[in-house]
Amino acid sequence: MEIRDMNHLFLIFSILAVAVVTTKTLKATPIQVKLAQQFSQIYSKMAPTFLVFLNSEYEACLGTLIHKQWVITAAHCFLPFLEINIATSKHSFQNKIENLRPRLTVQHPDFTRDSAEHDLMLIKLSHPQKLNDQVKLVALPNTTDDRRGGKCTVSGWGWEWKDSSSEPDVQINQTVFWFSNDDCKESPVRQIPVQITENMFCAGSSLENKHMCKELAAAPVLCQNQLQGILSWSAGCILRGDVGYYTKVSRYTDWIRKVIHSN
Numbered sequence: 001m002e003i004r005d006m007n008h009l010f011l012i013f014s015i016l017a018v019a020v021v022t023t024k025t026l027k028a029t030p031i032q033v034k035l036a037q038q039f040s041q042i043y044s045k046m047a048p049t050f051l052v053f054l055n056s057e058y059e060a061c062l063g064t065l066i067h068k069q070w071v072i073t074a075a076h077c078f079l080p081f082l083e084i085n086i087a088t089s090k091h092s093f094q095n096k097i098e099n100l101r102p103r104l105t106v107q108h109p110d111f112t113r114d115s116a117e118h119d120l121m122l123i124k125l126s127h128p129q130k131l132n133d134q135v136k137l138v139a140l141p142n143t144t145d146d147r148r149g150g151k152c153t154v155s156g157w158g159w160e161w162k163d164s165s166s167e168p169d170v171q172i173n174q175t176v177f178w179f180s181n182d183d184c185k186e187s188p189v190r191q192i193p194v195q196i197t198e199n200m201f202c203a204g205s206s207l208e209n210k211h212m213c214k215e216l217a218a219a220p221v222l223c224q225n226q227l228q229g230i231l232s233w234s235a236g237c238i239l240r241g242d243v244g245y246y247t248k249v250s251r252y253t254d255w256i257r258k259v260i261h262s263n
Contacts, residue, residue: 048155048173050138051087053216054123055167056080062156064220064227065137068128070260074218074230074247075111075121084125086135087157087171101126106259108252117197119232119247122259141226141250147178152203152223154231156239158215168216172239176203176221178228179243183207187243199251201229205241213237221246 052063052071056079063071065086084100104124111118129135154176157168184202196202203221219238221229229246236242249256 048138048171049087049134049136051155051157051220053085053087053157053167054079054218055083055085060168060216061218062216062220063123063218064230065129065135066140066227066256067137067260068131069125071123071125072227072230072249072256073121073123074232075107075119076113076116076232077121077218079105084123086129104263106263108255115195116232116245117195117199117247118252120230120249120252120256122256124263138220138222138227139225140253140256141228144250146201147223147228148180148201150178150223152176152178152221152228154203154219154221154238154244156215156219158213158237158239174205174239174241176205176238176241176244178203178223179207184243184245196245199248200232200245201248202243202245203229204238204243207243210235210242211237211240213240215239219244 050065052065052073054061054063054071054073054077058078058080061073061077061079063073063084066072071084079102082102084102086100102123103126106122106124108118108120111120131137152175153173155173156171158170158172159166159168160170179202181196181200181202184207185196187207215237217231219231220227221231221244227249229249231238231244232247234242234244238244
């Protein structure tokens with residue numbers, strides 16, 4: 001009996017020891033932190049080359065380059081006295097391209113200010129861009145199928161200290177999941193005052209997270225290297241994985257191509 005008791009106690013101690021070790025491994029060691037920083041530095045050099053800084057006196061937004069002369073963004077972005085800069089590196093917006101101005105802006109005809117639906121706008125640049133390793137296009141989706149449950153990447157720029165008086169200084173690529181609209185409606189952080197339709201979807205790294213930050217609006221989300229969404233609304237910080245509500249680009253590819261080809 002004593003040997004059995006001792007074996008039993010040893011088994012319990014072993015289980016507890018494993019649990020303790022498992023818990024400790026969740027905390028990053030100094031070596032892990034250093035490796036993560038090195039990976040972050042490598043990853044930041046791979047900053048998306050299709051992002052466009054739409055800077056105006058009213059609101060700064062992101063645009064996404066889908067054509068040598070066309071950018072897509074959110075229709076809710078009000079952009080008077082617009083200046084346009086294209087991302088060329090992790091310090092992209094410090095290098096301005098001379099005389100890059102909008103020639104034409106086209107909001108989706110069904111967009112209204114009291115709804116988040118049809119929240120898309122196309123901007124024709126003053127001249128075509130020369131494509132290279134620093135300036136590339138993003139592909140439009142080739143199917144209307146949802147990628148519900150799949151991994152996607154939202155890319156954007158923000159301010160490290162919420163100081164929007166200067167140009168954004170932090171570029172982040174955040175992995176997110178495409179959630180069902182029902183899941184997002186049940187999220188405890190959901191505060192969107194408009195109806196979510198089939199022309200929209202929500203994505204984030206979690207339904208629970210909520211952060212405060214300053215970031216450019218209209219960030220794009222890519223799934224399998226295709227542009228699936230343009231951010232329309234979020235209560236938190238999408239670049240930290242908070243839930244964002246996106247216009248489903250696949251529902252508007254015919255309109256996008258029609259505008260580009262006719263202008």
